[in-house]
Amino acid sequence: MIEQEREFKYFLVHEKERRLTTGTATSYIDYLNNITNHIGINITSKTVATEADVRKIDGCLLDTDMPDGSRRNCKSAMHAYLQFLAYSKQVDVSVYPDEIEDQYEGSSKKVTVNKFERNPKAREACIEHYKAICQVCNFNFSDVYGDIGRDFIHVHHIVPLSDIDEEYQVDPIKDLVPVCPNCHAMLHRKSPPYSVDELKAKILPPLPYK
Structure with a gap:
């Protein structure tokens, strides 16, 4: 399960510099969920917080049966998630x-x-x-x-x-x-x-x- 999935999807469609269609944004979420399915790592602000985290997870995916094309898509989705985390830090957060x-x-x-x-x-x-x-x-x-x-x-x-x-x-x-x-x-x-x-x-x- 992706942390803040709904907000991440909204960011991809409405706030990302290169905005995505709703269908493509949904695909990005599917790729991130696929990471969890393959190596058991949930995508959160703690597991994917830096570029080093992206490289580490990408390395783990290399040891699975995930096709290279899907792995590259997963990497792109993780980079988009990093952009979302950077953006969310600039947005006022009030969680009760x-x-x-x-x-x-x-x-x-x-x-x-x-x-x-x-x-x-x-x-x-x-x-x-x-x-x-x-x-x-x-x-x-x-x-x-x-x-x-x-x-x-x-x-x-x-x-x-x-x-x-x-x-x-x-x-x-x-x-x-x-x-x-x-x-x-x-x-x-x-x-x-x-x-x-x-x-x-x-x-x-x-x-x-x-």
Whole structure:
């Protein structure tokens, strides 16, 4: 299993200097999974962190029955993964405990819903329209935390990232919505995510003070 597979695919299609088609990006992921199948090494930021790691894994593949053409493709995919790791270090990362690991139908699924804010201009336009207020519970960080909470908010993609292809143009008003981290995590408690209205309907009345 590739670490941050969904984000890696988005990078290949939308952010890579030489952008790939969705089909080619999927092939890159298949090549990386093929590495795991052949030599049991999962592709993560720890196993493929440097060019030396790529050479080491490529050397291990030489000792397998993998055809030379496939091995070269695997090497190209690893280089693309290195580019993704370098890019991701420049992107703000906000991973909260409830977003790290959830259980779906008995299997473990990693969820990093705020790893990419995708297009920064679209994010800014979304917040300018809705303000930095959670559209589910109306929480405003600046009301509670003062200056340090000003303009802090997550931006949720109403259209799941897995459904976005290279031709998709995000509408900041229709496709994005600002939500607090708690509501963002709750939106992703199922796949596809809950809608904002669905989650609003699930909010329980506050408990009486004792």
